[in-house]
Amino acid sequence: MRNYSLLLFFLIGFVPLLSAQSKYPKHEFRAAWIASVVNIDWPSKKGLSTEDQKEEFIRMADFLQASGMNALVVQVRPVADAFYESSYEPWSAYLTGKQGQAPEPYYDPLQFMIEESRKRGLEFHAWFNPYRATMNADTTVLDSMHALKQHPEWFVKYGKRFYFDPGNPEVRSFVQNVIMEVVHNYDVDGIHFDDYFYPYPVKDEVFDDSLSYEKYGSEYEVVGDWRRANVDQLIKSVYDSIQAVKPYVKFGISPFGVWRNQSLDPEGSETKAGVNTYDDLYADVRKWLQEGWVDYVVPQLYWTIGFPPAAYDKLADWWSQNTYGRHLYIGQAMYRVKNGKDRNWHKLNQLHKQLQLNHEYPSIQGSIYFSAKSFKKVPEKVLKKIKKKHYRHNALTPPMPWKKQGDLEVPVLLEARKQEDKVRLRWEAVPGQTSSFVIYRFQGDQAGDLSDPQNILTVLSAEQLAKGEYMDQAVKKGKTYTYCITSIDRANNESKPVTLTLKGKQDAWQNELTRKD
Structure with a gap:
């Protein structure tokens, strides 16, 4: 200069x-997940016209901005398909109604969403599901470009779905290439993974990756250690690749809310959850934070304060003690307000209390809500209270020094x-x-x-x-x-x-x- x-x-x-401390934070990450799989949030249904898709997204972005959000986390790759023109994967059926079919009239949904987010001062994080390939077992609806058609040897059928085999090095390379294509070609603020690594357990079924284990896992006596190492490799390689190309792009993970129960590991949380990320999904998120392989983590704390098997308050405390200097945002279950078996979700101040609790921990620097459509489904008085008590003033997203x-x-x-x-x-x-x-x-x-x-x-x-x-x-x-x-x-x-x-x-x-x- x-x-x-x-x-x-x-x-x-x-x-x-x-x-000096303000009643309201100057820096806070406030986002909503916009899920495209099975048309949860956007587009609202398959095959909408280009104009209707654009209008829906604009209305949603306007509403979320008015609700106090400063970022959007949008699912752009739900089942090995794409909401953009990819050289690796076909157009998503959730966009056009038929996998492999481009929007007509043509437009680039990802570029459009980024531009609309920029106009509103919203960060845009592109959300990828790394390993899920289908939502059902019907392969006849898949486009010939889909990886399951091109490389069936990369996949394992488990339950009623197909998943990439994380133990196959070719799979890890492919997934990384898919992600880096977006990093290279689009001006995203972040790359985001959800909680699906190895799939959630299906009763009386085995995830049959025995051939991969035999071929690539000989140095591991325990299959679980090998599986965790496979996921570790993907996380580290994606982080390093992003850093090498656009170091300002953030990489975040949203895991299941329990890393490990204390009954299994003294470093774990005071919970009695039936599933945990470490032993069941083979995702050692705590290690990724320790190693600095992620920029932020968003544990899905979809339970109420005091819930016996997995209490929101105990988990917020545990995660706040295990950030290792990276950012911690909380995954908030807005979709459960006035819904579900836990009667505490029917108390209209539950979400407000959770946000109050978050502010007691300096290491909790924001929230992401599941999901966007839930903002319009909860009672209006809930949203008004959250806006008044927590989001009265706009906040900048937290700095990453x-x-x-x-x-x-x-x-x-x-x-x-x-x-x-x-x-x-x-x-x-x-x-x-x-x-x-x-x-x-x-x-x-x-x-x-x-x-x-x-x-x-x-x-x-x-x-x-x-x-x-x-x-x-x-x-x-x-x-x-x-x-x-x-x-x-x-x-x-x-x-x-x-x-x-x-x-x-x-x-x-x-x-x-x-x-x-």
Whole structure:
């Protein structure tokens, strides 16, 4: 950056990022899962027209943004198929009604969703199911491009579905290529896996990967250790591949809520769950956090506070103690409100209490709700209470300092000019990592608390940044205002702020950089 330090010293005063605690967090991940499998959330049914698909998504994005969300986690690969044009897998039947058939009129749903998310200041995380290949045993509906048609030797039929065999190195390579195709071709903020690794146990059935074990698992005496090693390899290789190409892209996992019961492992949680990620799904999520192979984890804590086999409060406490410096968000079961056998879900304050509990743990930095359509199914008073008590103010998604790519450039402010009851701010574009600006506004001639989200006037996207200006339309004539502006990178790290004060009787503030002799 050009050296304007002396000039900025006189014109623009640096103010510290104050640490006072607000009632509401400035940084919090707030997202909804948008599930496409069996048309749970979007599209609402197979074969909708292109226009109807777009309108549905826009309505959903608008509603979620208005509900306080700042990110979307959208399932783009539900069953070895795609919601984008892939060179590896066919178009999804959940999109067009027939697997392998492109939208007509043609559009790229993934690119469309990313663009619409950007317009609303929402992060976009592409959600992949790595190993599930079908939702039933009927292979006649599969497109010839589907991996099960191309490589039947890669799959195991278990229950009524087909799954990729995680023990086959060719499978791991294929899944990684599928994911990296999206990382290379699309401007996503994150890559997201759900809880399906090795499949959930089916009574009286065996997941028959004996041939793979015989061929590739000779160094492992216990098949479970080999299976965990297979999943470990995929997680590490995906993380490393993302880091090598776009290190700012986040990689997150949403596991089943119980890693291990304490009865099986002293490091486990005080639970009596019948299934756990370590022994049944062969997903050692705690290890991935220890090794730094994921950027965030979202355990699905779909039980109530005090629920005897798996209490929400005990699991929130356990996960908060096992983050190893990575981000922890909680998977919230909004779909269970007023639903299910546990009568505590019928108490309308259960979700509110869970969010209150989350805020007691500094290491819990947000929530993802299952699922998007549940926002419109719960009683309106539940949503109103959550918005009022927890999401009254917008929040920035939490920064990931381990993904920071050097120091961020601060904005170069050029001008602030009054135009009746508005103030027009102009700046010089900041090169490099900057993906957005945060503009804070205070009434008076002093900057206030930058940690309080109430003081955030707006967050400008990269597209808005390129315009080089912003119009503040909520000022009063004759009042003095102080503005602070910071740069944000793709991993949500924030620069030091710059500040300017536009006094009540002053018509314009102008940086000398804009003046000509």
